[in-house]
Amino acid sequence: ETGVTQTPRHLVMGMTNKKSLKCEQHLGHNAMYWYKQSAKKPLELMFVYNFKEQTENNSVPSRFSPECPNSSHLFLHLHTLQPEDSALYLCASSQDKVETQYFGPGTRLLVL
Amino acid sequence: AQSVTQLGSHVSVSEGALVLLRCNYSSSVPPYLFWYVQYPNQGLQLLLKYTSAATLVKGINGFEAEFKKSETSFHLTKPSAHMSDAAEYFCAVRVAGNMLTFGGGTRLMVKP
Numbered sequence: 001e002t003g004v005t006q007t008p009r010h011l012v013m014g015m016t017n018k019k020s021l022k023c024e025q026h027l028g029h030n031a032m033y034w035y036k037q038s039a040k041k042p043l044e045l046m047f048v049y050n051f052k053e054q055t056e057n058n059s060v061p062s063r064f065s066p067e068c069p070n071s072s073h074l075f076l077h078l079h080t081l082q083p084e085d086s087a088l089y090l091c092a093s094s095q096d097k098v099e100t101q102y103f104g105p106g107t108r109l110l111v112l
Numbered sequence: 113a114q115s116v117t118q119l120g121s122h123v124s125v126s127e128g129a130l131v132l133l134r135c136n137y138s139s140s141v142p143p144y145l146f147w148y149v150q151y152p153n154q155g156l157q158l159l160l161k162y163t164s165a166a167t168l169v170k171g172i173n174g175f176e177a178e179f180k181k182s183e184t185s186f187h188l189t190k191p192s193a194h195m196s197d198a199a200e201y202f203c204a205v206r207v208a209g210n211m212l213t214f215g216g217g218t219r220l221m222v223k224p
Binding site: 044090103104108 | 148153154155156157158161178181206208210211214215216217
């Protein structure tokens with residue numbers, strides 16, 4: 001595998017479910033990001049991790065819980081989501097927060 | 113504070129015609145500027161970036177962009193559109209110490 005990978009690519013979940021999104025980067029980067037992309041809205045930065053430490057949390061609801069066990073892996077744990085949380089969730093990585101970000105293919109999430 | 117505006121959420125061109133996608137930024141300090149492309153059901157792919165070297169930046173797939181400080185613009189161009197260029201294009205800005213800020217995106221349609 002090369003670049004940034006995300007699994008699953010598609011996910012349908014009910015509002016009472018708990019699920020997790022996974023991101024893995026094979027670029028040797030030390031910063032990782034979660035973005036939310038909704039229809040008709042600009043990309044929204046959700047979380048930033050640098051060297052496994054969370055450095056940004058853009059007022060994201062607590063039903064989204066990130067986890068970064070090491071510099072190569074990033075998870076987004078989901079629980080009791082709302083239909084308005086349906087979106088494409090994109091993961092990205094970069095070498096330090098100041099360098100160019102490289103994106104994964106995204107997970108298309110539908111909350112019923 | 114930094115911001116970016118993409119004029120035109122949809123642009124339609126004929127195959128072989130010039131592609132011009134507009135991006136204007138707002139920043140009180142010299143910015144780094146990026147163009148990303150997103151094909152259907154995929155993540156964002158870096159097309160090109162400006163990092164204060166040459167003002168005319170060449171990217172992949174025949175695209176280029178010119179940084180014009182006096183106009184606070186970073187428009188994306190391609191001399192001759194191809195059907196495979198149909199996608200959504202995002203302009204993004206970053207200044208030192210800050211995160212990437214994305215524009216709202218421009219969907220490019222290419223007519224045969």
